[in-house]
Amino acid sequence: MASIAGPEIERLIQLLSKLPGLGPRSARRAALHLVKKREQLLGPLADAMQIARERIITCDTCGNIDTISPCTLCSDTRRDDALLVVVEDVADLWALERATATNGRYHVLGGVLSPLDGIGPKDLALDPLVARVAAGRVKEVILALNATVDGQTTAHYITDLLAPHGVSVTRLAHGVPVGGELDYLDEGTLTAAIRQRTAV
Ligand code: ZN
DSSP: OOOOSOHHHHHHHHHHTTSTTOOHHHHHHHHHHHHHTIIIIIHHHHHHHHHHHHHOEEOTTTOOEESSSSOHHHHOTTSEEEEEEEESSHHHHHHHHHTTOOOEEEEEOSSOOBGGGTBOGGGTTHHHHHHHHHTSOOOEEEEOOOSSHHHHHHHHHHHHHHGGGTOEEEEOOOSOOTTOOGGGSOHHHHHHHHHTOOOO
């Protein structure tokens, strides 16, 4: 595409287009919007990004991102130490927190096992997970991993890994989504829902 703006604006567009969900067209629209709203938006955004660059760190305990370590969630004394929720990445932790789905603690793996992509156990935060469980306060580990082949392979691996520690290991139910209609579900989801049926 030919340049329609100077290099500074083109650079802004190019960087914005690297954001998830933004293609070249929407990046252009976003750049124009930012430049037009220089006082209300561009300035505060640049300040927020500067602060993020300087202060945001990864929590040494759970792998969440925050400006402190242990993070806000790990420091919260109202949360349940007996419940540890294992997630693939921070986005999943945030999704569960948005839903206020659990009052437990979290552990971010930083990925899932994926032999095809060359991701093995050493690439994930598994040793720290075992160490947290071995410390003795955790009673149940919930594997909140994606219902993908890699997610489920990882769930099996962690189940075996934690077996000697005598904690209860559970995973998310698979099945009919809330508000879902059976006619629209794929065969895999329907089969899982039948297998994991519960008494009413
Ligand atoms: Zn933390």
